[in-house]
Amino acid sequence: MTEESNVNESNEASEVQEDHGSLVAARREKKRQIEERGIDPWGSRFDDRILIGDIRSRLDEVKFQKEDGTLIDLPELHEDPEQRINMRQWRSDNGPGTEIGPQVRAAGRIMLQRDKGKLRFIDIQDWSGKIQLFVGQKQVGESDFELAGLFDLGDLIGVDGRLGVTNTGELTIFAEKLHFLTKSIEPPPAKHVGMTDPELRQRRRYVDLAYNDGVLDRFMNRSKIVQSVRQTLANDGFVEIEGPTLHSIAGGAAARPFITHHNALDLELYMRIALELHLKRLLVGGMERVFELGRVYRNEGISPKHNPEFSMLEVYQAYGDYQSMMDLTEQVIVDAIEATGQSFVLPWGDKEVDFTPPFARKTYNELFEQYTGVDPSDANAVSSYADSLGFDTNGRHIDVIKNEVFEAKVEDELVGPVFVTDYPASICPLTKRKADDSDIAERFELFVHGMEIANAYTELNDPDLQEELFQTQLEGLDEEDSMAKMDNDFVRALRHGMPPAGGLGIGIDRLVMLLTNSQTIREVILFPLLRPEG
């Protein structure tokens, strides 16, 4: 605890801007009254609660006991409010008798409250679900009922009570004892509407998670996907490592790095832009199946598909090639879909994607011809086609021109999932060429809805060729756009002998986007980069 926050304790109106009308004042006043009752408004440990989701599944333990002692089941309840059962009617049809249900303890955030005389209905929510509490003055007693009068939306409370069903057929905890767990001083967003302003949703992700439907689930799914990816790889004998995030040479990709500085060493450092070069050093060192799943940082533009820091998976398998990586990619994705409990046909906006394996596999040239009608081996035809699209072709390498056409005319059309294989070698400097065709690189990219999800190679392990490629600027590219950043130690590592290997990169954020039907990357990153709050 800092000195500043101690000061704030004695000074109710803290430096945080919270003077929105009387709303906060009213909540602070209730906090005071809770304290006056000898209750800590910030609560304490609360053991033995049952997750609301688990409580809901215990509906079948609720029985109706007739006067002769026989127990009968309740009628089937419906989640849909339109189909609520009239339990008052049902009870009079089956009565006389009483309802009996299990004793339960729950805790959660107050999402809705409805007063009705000496009665209060409270909907609370924990991370497994939502349930209604019935709080009657007669049932919980004068003291607890007064306490309930000090509840605000957003407060965290605990309850002991019996599970039952109300007259309108809703599964409900009939409160016997209330516990105050934490006061919410800040007012929540409008109920049911929630917080829709995308800026506020990102800046105040805690509010977004707590009050907006589906947000918590989406991030829980992200966690399941990440966990599944790790599990799939572990099952296949891969080991996870943690490479350095501070690099003295930002290599392994063509991207501008963030620059930082180490004071004691007086050293300029770069945040890593890729995981590749250190993982390959580990291949040399004998880690035959190795991967890292972690953050990389690229000092570039922000868009619905780009955040400056994002999560990347890179996998390297000794004695494999890009074909073995293709099978692995498919397995990773199939397992991840199953981990989220979904079927292989996933919604994407108003469209769908069918991930039923095996995914289509098509060559780069095949697709090029299919979508442009131009023979990819005819340099003149490709060049004049690029001209007709308005691309600058002057003095540029034909493969660079071809790839611009590919990105413009083909990629967006790839609904996928489709593995695009066998790229022009000149645009893939870290890739081994085909044994029978040195112009073709053993590489694939996986596309879904025009998004590049995965990228894999048969890795280049010839140290002399690697050194040459580092030094050769790719034709038509500026120095800062080139990936030719010499890493002498990496070349030295290759000279010690890196096994022939397959290497794979998967953009985890984009994978999560696809599997959670999220059209922007900011929906799957908890705290995307924003300018500081004005």
Add this chain to the structure above:
RNA sequence: GAGGACGUAGCUCAGUCGGUAGAGCAACGGACUUUUAAUCCGUAGGUCCUGGGUUCAAGUCCCAGCGUCCUCACCA
């Protein structure tokens, strides 16, 4: 980095031709022991993003700035 849109109560949003700042929810007071976006009666709540300018008069028009979003550019 370029272009466009947006910024009004805690939240979600109206605001006409430049003429007294509006609603719903939330809040506050009251009624109600099976409600469920509870309902009903009443009350209060504003740095109209910020700063200039035009005007008798600016939430509204003009300029600059800040922030977000979209498109593009950058992007293995």
